[in-house]
Amino acid sequence: xxxxxxxxxxxxxxxxxxxxxxxxxxxxxxxxxxxxxxxxxxxxxxxxxxxxxxxxxxxxxxxxxxxxxxxxxxxxxxxxxxxxxxxxxxxxxxxxxxxxxxxxxxxxxxxxxxxxxxxxxxxxxxxxxxxxxxxxxxxxxxxxxxxxxxxxxxxxxxxxxxxxxxxxxxxxxxxxxxxxxxxxxxxxxxxxxxxxxxxxxxxxxxxxxxxxxxxxxxxxxxxxxxxxxxxxxxxxxxxxxxxxxxxxxxxxxxxxxxxxxxxxxxxxxxxxxxxxxxxxxxxxxxxxxxxxxxxxxxxxxxxxxxxxxxxxxxxxxxxxxxxxx
Numbered sequence: 001x002x003x004x005x006x007x008x009x010x011x012x013x014x015x016x017x018x019x020x021x022x023x024x025x026x027x028x029x030x031x032x033x034x035x036x037x038x039x040x041x042x043x044x045x046x047x048x049x050x051x052x053x054x055x056x057x058x059x060x061x062x063x064x065x066x067x068x069x070x071x072x073x074x075x076x077x078x079x080x081x082x083x084x085x086x087x088x089x090x091x092x093x094x095x096x097x098x099x100x101x102x103x104x105x106x107x108x109x110x111x112x113x114x115x116x117x118x119x120x121x122x123x124x125x126x127x128x129x130x131x132x133x134x135x136x137x138x139x140x141x142x143x144x145x146x147x148x149x150x151x152x153x154x155x156x157x158x159x160x161x162x163x164x165x166x167x168x169x170x171x172x173x174x175x176x177x178x179x180x181x182x183x184x185x186x187x188x189x190x191x192x193x194x195x196x197x198x199x200x201x202x203x204x205x206x207x208x209x210x211x212x213x214x215x216x217x218x219x220x221x222x223x224x225x226x227x228x229x230x231x232x233x234x235x236x237x238x239x240x241x242x243x244x245x246x247x248x249x250x251x252x253x254x255x256x257x258x259x260x261x262x263x264x265x266x267x268x269x270x271x272x273x274x275x276x277x278x279x280x281x282x283x284x285x286x287x288x289x290x291x292x293x294x295x296x297x298x299x300x301x302x303x304x305x306x307x308x309x310x311x312x313x314x315x316x317x318x319x320x321x322x323x324x325x
Contacts (some may be wrong), residue, residue: 001095001322003023003027003094003095003098004022004091004092004094004095004323005077006077007020007023007024007064007086007091007094007095008077008078008079008085008086008091008281008323009077009078009079009080010023010079010080010081010324011071011080011081011084011085011086011091012065012066012081013065013066013067013068013084014045014065014082014132015042015065016304017043017044017064017065017210018043020043020064020065020094021038021043021044021045021118021212023093024045024064024118025038025045025081025293027271028045028047028093028098028101029270030115030187031101031102031103031104032049033046033047033048033049033104033105033116033275034048034049034113035047035050035100036048040117042119043064043115043180044118045118045316046115046116046117046118047101047113047115047116047118048105048113048114048115048116049101049105049108049109049113049114049116049153050109050110050112050113051108051110051111051112051113052110052111053109053110053111053112054111054112055109055110055112055113056116056272057112057113057114057115058111058112058113058114059114059115059116059117059141059296059300059302060095060097060100060114060115060116060117061093061117061293061296062090062093062094062096062097062116062117062118063088063090063093064090064093064118065090066079066081066084066085066086066087066088066090066091067084067085067086067087067088067317068083068084069083069084069087069317069318070083070085070319071085071086071087071094071319072319072320073312073319073320073322073324075322077192085319086322086323087316087317087319087320087321087322088238088316088317088321089309089316089321089323091323092323094118096162097116098117098118100114100116100322101116104173106161109146112273121161123230123308125309125313125314125315125316125321126311126313126315127281127306127308127309127310127311128237128279128281128310128311129308129310129311129313129324130278130279130307130308131205131278131281131307131308132279132280132281132305132306132307132308133274133278133281133283133305133306133307133308134261134263134269134270134280134281134282134303134305134306135261135264135282135283135285135286136261136263137260137261138221138222138258138259138260138261138286139259139260139261139287139292139304139305140221140258140289140290140293140294140304141190141192141220141221141258141259141285141286141287141288141289141290142219142220142221142226142256142257142258142259142290142294143216143217143218143219143220143226143254143256143289143290144201144217144218144226144230144232144252144253144254144255144256145215145216145217145250145252145253145254146215146216146230146233146250146252146253147179147213147214147215147216147251147253148173148214148215148216148233148237148248148249148250149211149212149213149248149249149250149274150166150169150170150173150211150213150237150241150244150246150247150248151166151210151211151246151247151248151249152164152165152166152209152210152211152212152214152244152245152246152247153210153298154201154208154209154210155207155208156205156206156207156208157205157207157208158206158243159204160208161211163208163210164210164215164244164245164246165201165208165209165210165212166200166209166211166244166246167200167201167209167212168244168248169240169241169243169244170198170200170213170214170304171299172240173214173236173237173240174195174198174214175277176219176236176240177191177192177214177216177233177236177323178202178238180193180229180232181193181229182286184228184229184232186200186220186228186229186247187286188222188223188225189220189221189222189225189286189287190219190220190221190222190225190285190288191219191220191225191229191270192217192219192220192288193216193217193218193219193229194213194216194217194219194235196215196217197213197214197215197217197265198212198213198214199212199213200212216233216236216243217254218230218233219288219289219290220258221258221285221286221288222258223257226258228282230252233250234250237250237292242281255308256290256291256292256294257294257295257298258286258294259290259291259293259294259297259325260297260298261295261297261302261303261305262297262301262303263304264293264301265301265302266279266303268303269303281308284325287306291304309323309324310324
């Protein structure tokens with residue numbers, strides 16, 4: 001718990017977890033892993049515990065980054081960094097896996113090796129406290145961010161007819177994107193598109209806008225549906241740009257595949273839950289949120305599971321969220 005509170009107080013955004021990495025490394029050093037790899041993808045860490053006999057390798061992954069949210073909790077371990085907080089619970093993730101390092105140090109494994117990767121479980125508000133959420137197959141949706149740009153021509157605001165404003169095109173695009181999954185008839189499973197940002201021109205009252213930018217997140221629990229959404233978004237933007245006499249450009253970012261749980265890995269989670277007397281809930285559907293853990297399950301047999309944070313817990317990324325100790 002003390003480690004969790006220390007991480008919470010030193011919240012850092014992804015790519016800048018300098019103090020976070022140092023705190024975790026200091027804790028791991030106390031428990032003397034057989035190997036410790038630092039600077040993975042920046043500030044990631046991996047601790048390795050080896051048994052004396054040959055055997056399988058098992059990895060546990062945890063997230064360590066915070067999110068750009070101003071915390072409003074009045075606790076003595078409140079984030080010291082304005083506008084940055086652990087309101088997604090990754091401080092709790094890291095503390096759980098660090099606790100496993102402590103256990104492995106006290107009770108060494110007999111064969112194989114265990115890797116603790118601090119870059120998976122995920123804590124889940126609105127789920128029963130302490131209950132594990134699990135399923136085989138797609139567990140978390142895949143997602144991708146798209147940045148769509150319309151390029152026109154600026155003019156003096158007194159002479160808008162001399163320019164080529166993308167304002168109406170951007171407004172039309174936002175409206176059509178909002179209903180795109182329904183217009184494509186994508187009703188089987190998860191198919192969502194969320195407009196998350198838009199910008200038209202600059203804050204200059206004497207100038208008409210010459211460019212516009214619309215950003216959206218696409219997500220689905222099926223890769224084929226996600227690919228169909230990708231194609232439709234680009235086609236839609238190109239059609240609207242042509243109709244308004246504008247140039248169009250697009251780019252992709254934050255690409256995460258569907259996290260697909262392997263039955264063998266799920267069976268291990270089930271056995272561990274039963275051995276520890278932890279309640280287990282089998283899900284019928286995947287979650288709509290996405291996880292970079294999908295890159296692991298694309299290459300290796302793995303399973304992502306959820307740990308209930310309680311029905312009354314605030315939503316993730318809300319200013320009130322604090323991982324329940």
